[in-house]
Amino acid sequence: MLALCFFSSFTLSLYVHVIRKENEKRETFLIMDADLAQKLSRRIRRIESAESSSETSSITGTGTTDDPDSPLSSSSASYEYQRSTVFNPYTEYSEFTRKQIQSLMQTFEKYDTDKDKSLNFNELKVMMEKLGMPQTHLGLKEMIKQVDEDQDGKISFREFLLIFRKAMSGDGEIENEKSTIASVLQKLYSMLVEIDVAKEGVGGAKNFFEAKVAAIREGDKFQREIREEQEQRRRIEEDKARRKVAFQNRLAQFQTT
Numbered sequence: 178m179l180a181l182c183f184f185s186s187f188t189l190s191l192y193v194h195v196i197r198k199e200n201e202k203r204e205t206f207l208i209m210d211a212d213l214a215q216k217l218s219r220r221i222r223r224i225e226s227a228e229s230s231s232e233t234s235s236i237t238g239t240g241t242t243d244d245p246d247s248p249l250s251s252s253s254a255s256y257e258y259q260r261s262t263v264f265n266p267y268t269e270y271s272e273f274t275r276k277q278i279q280s281l282m283q284t285f286e287k288y289d290t291d292k293d294k295s296l297n298f299n300e301l302k303v304m305m306e307k308l309g310m311p312q313t314h315l316g317l318k319e320m321i322k323q324v325d326e327d328q329d330g331k332i333s334f335r336e337f338l339l340i341f342r343k344a345m346s347g348d349g350e351i352e353n354e355k356s357t358i359a360s361v362l363q364k365l366y367s368m369l370v371e372i373d374v375a376k377e378g379v380g381g382a383k384n385f386f387e388a389k390v391a392a393i394r395e396g397d398k399f400q401r402e403i404r405e406e407q408e409q410r411r412r413i414e415e416d417k418a419r420r421k422v423a424f425q426n427r428l429a430q431f432q433t434t
Contacts, residue, residue, distance in 0.1 A: 264334075264335050266278050266282070266334065266335070266338060269335070269338075270338045270342065272342065273338070273341075274402060275402045275403070275406075276402065278338070281337065281338065281341075282334065284304070285334050285337050288300050288301075288303060288304040288307070290303075293331075294333065294334065295329075295331040295332060295333045295334075296331060296332040296337065297330070297331045298317060298318075298321065298330070298331075301317055301320065301321065301332060302317055305317070305365075308365060310365060320332075320340065323340065323343060324336040324337075324339040324340050324343065326339075
């Protein structure tokens with residue numbers, strides 16, 4: 178009987194010991210699982226943070242900031258603006274004739290000495306001097322400021338045409354009498370596109386340009402000009418063909434003699 182009680186007590190103690198060990202193992206595994214879960218969670222957050230930073234850099238065009246006021250963002254925005262803009266001067270500036278746009282383009286390209294397809298401050302300064310209309314430093318700055326849409330400190334051909342559009346419509350400070358920009362643009366435009374100033378009068382830049390706009394908008398001017406250009410090319414080709422035939426005839430006569 179005593180032996181049975183001892184065996185039962187021993188068995189119970191052993192059972193309790195086994196249960197305690199199992200509980201300790203379970204607690205250990207739970208601690209390990211919690212620690213592993215925390216590590217995995219931290220790793221996932223780091224990966225997500227890295228992906229988010231990469232996407233932000235891709236959108237802003239920089240690897241360091243997405244602040245729209247930062248110089249890098251401004252530079253990237255300027256580049257994206259220029260790259261994405263598909264410019265057709267004949268459709269966007271339909272108030273000008275094709276010949277006027279071509280004349281302005283030739284002048285623009287002539288003074289774009291570094292061939293970067295824009296006029297910087299010095300190139301604009303030289304152009305105005307060569308055309309007999311030298312401007313002050315502030316005057317040139319004001320001309321650039323009025324049309325510098327992409328804020329790069331230079332004038333693209335699109336912005337070059339915008340100068341004259343603003344003068345036509347009397348938009349904003351272009352017409353401000355405190356600066357002489359309006360009268361300067363009137364002279365510049367009439368010089369570049371060969372407008373008869375004596376006929377049109379000089380009673381103000383706005384009226385001057387409005388009169389020209391009304392005149393050139395009569396009829397389908399673009400179709401008419403295209404037909405004129407085609408007709409001119411046709412006459413040139415016909416003249417070349419006639420000269421070629423005449424030369425061949427003279428050559429044949431020379432060979433027969």
